[in-house]
Amino acid sequence: MKLRKKSREHKTESTIPLINIVFLMLIFFLVAGTITTPVSDRVQPPELKTLDVKMPEADLLQITRDGQIYWQSEAFVLDNLIARFQKAGRSELKIMADRKFNAIKLVAILDRLRNAGVKNIKLVTLKGRGQG
Amino acid sequence: MRINNGYSRGRKTLSLTSLIDVIFLLLLFFMLTSTFLRYSNINVASAGGRGINADAAPKVVLRIDQNKLDLNGQEINIDELVRSLNGFVTTGETRTVVFVKEKVSVERLVKVLEVGRNSSMTSLILAQ
Numbered sequence: 287m288k289l290r291k292k293s294r295e296h297k298t299e300s301t302i303p304l305i306n307i308v309f310l311m312l313i314f315f316l317v318a319g320t321i322t323t324p325v326s327d328r329v330q331p332p333e334l335k336t337l338d339v340k341m342p343e344a345d346l347l348q349i350t351r352d353g354q355i356y357w358q359s360e361a362f363v364l365d366n367l368i369a370r371f372q373k374a375g376r377s378e379l380k381i382m383a384d385r386k387f388n389a390i391k392l393v394a395i396l397d398r399l400r401n402a403g404v405k406n407i408k409l410v411t412l413k414g415r416g417q418g
Numbered sequence: 419m420r421i422n423n424g425y426s427r428g429r430k431t432l433s434l435t436s437l438i439d440v441i442f443l444l445l446l447f448f449m450l451t452s453t454f455l456r457y458s459n460i461n462v463a464s465a466g467g468r469g470i471n472a473d474a475a476p477k478v479v480l481r482i483d484q485n486k487l488d489l490n491g492q493e494i495n496i497d498e499l500v501r502s503l504n505g506f507v508t509t510g511e512t513r514t515v516v517f518v519k520e521k522v523s524v525e526r527l528v529k530v531l532e533v534g535r536n537s538s539m540t541s542l543i544l545a546q
Contacts, residue, residue, distance in 0.1 A: 301434070301438070304438070305437070305438055305441065308438070308441050308442060308445055309441060311445055311449075312441060312444055312445045312448060315445065315448035315449055315452050316448055318452075318454065319448060319451075319452025319453060319454060320452060320453060320456075321448075321451045321452055321453075331457070332524055332525040332528045332529070333525075334458060334460065334528060334529070334532050338458060339456045339457065339458055340457060340458055340459050341457055380459065381462075383524045384524065385523060385524055385525035385528075386523050386524070386525070387523065387524045388521070388522070388523065388524075389482070389518040389522040389523060389524050389526065389527040390518050390519075390520065390522065390546070392524055392527070393464060393518055393544045393545070393546055394546060396462060396464035396544060397464050397465065397546060399464075400464045400465075406461075407461075407462050407463075407464070408459040408460065408461055408462065409459065409460045409461075409462050409524075409528060410457055410458070410459055411457070411458050411459070411460055411528055412455060412456065412457060412458070413456035413457065413458045
């Protein structure tokens with residue numbers, strides 16, 4: 287019977303440590319994480335270790351392992367996309383290509399983009415943790 | 419006075435739960451939107467359709483194979499790449515043309531480009 291009384295008291299107290307922990311988690315995610323534009327997990331970019339951290343923007347050109355092309359999370363045929371870029375007079379582009387994608391095909395895509403006037407092309411990579 | 423008292427007491431206990439609600443919402447928001455991945459960029463330049471003019475034929479050619487690097491016909495180690503490229507810079511060359519062989523992955527290409535960027539070559543141009 288004594289025990290029961292104790293447990294009742296605990297019930298009212300138990301919210302405060304809960305709030306404490308939730309607060310701690312909140313602060314952790316605020317400090318440790320960075321808010322990103324959603325990048326799909328279709329593509330695993332290559333890892334590098336020495337470059338500075340720069341978060342990607344929303345209009346990434348994503349190229350999957352088997353060469354499918356996504357832009358703004360929509361699948362595209364390269365010809366249509368290039369036509370669209372040409373129409374918009376686009377000169378900058380960031381490409382996130384899968385690390386296993388064939389580099390020759392990537393160079394072919396880069397050439398076609400270059401011919402369409404997209405001169406400033408950057409490859410997005412992950413910043414690795416020191417190995418490799 | 420009684421009504422006032424009762425009212426404010428009721429509010430006091432309520433504000434704690436709404437506080438928790440808001441904190442939970444914030445927590446959820448930051449958990450879902452934040453990432454711990456750190457992205458980076460590397461510049462890539464391609465020759466495009468212009469091709470390479472015969473009169474301005476490239477004097478420094480780097481070929482990337484799966485496990486080998488080939489600089490002007492000489493097989494080199496990736497550790498020697500910066501030194502070799504800098505050697506060409508002292509003779510007046512500022513551009514390197516990079517050819518990629520069959521079956522080379524993007525990862526390999528990017529890794530070599532990263533090392534090449536550390537040399538004083540002004541540009542590494544990708545060509546087909």
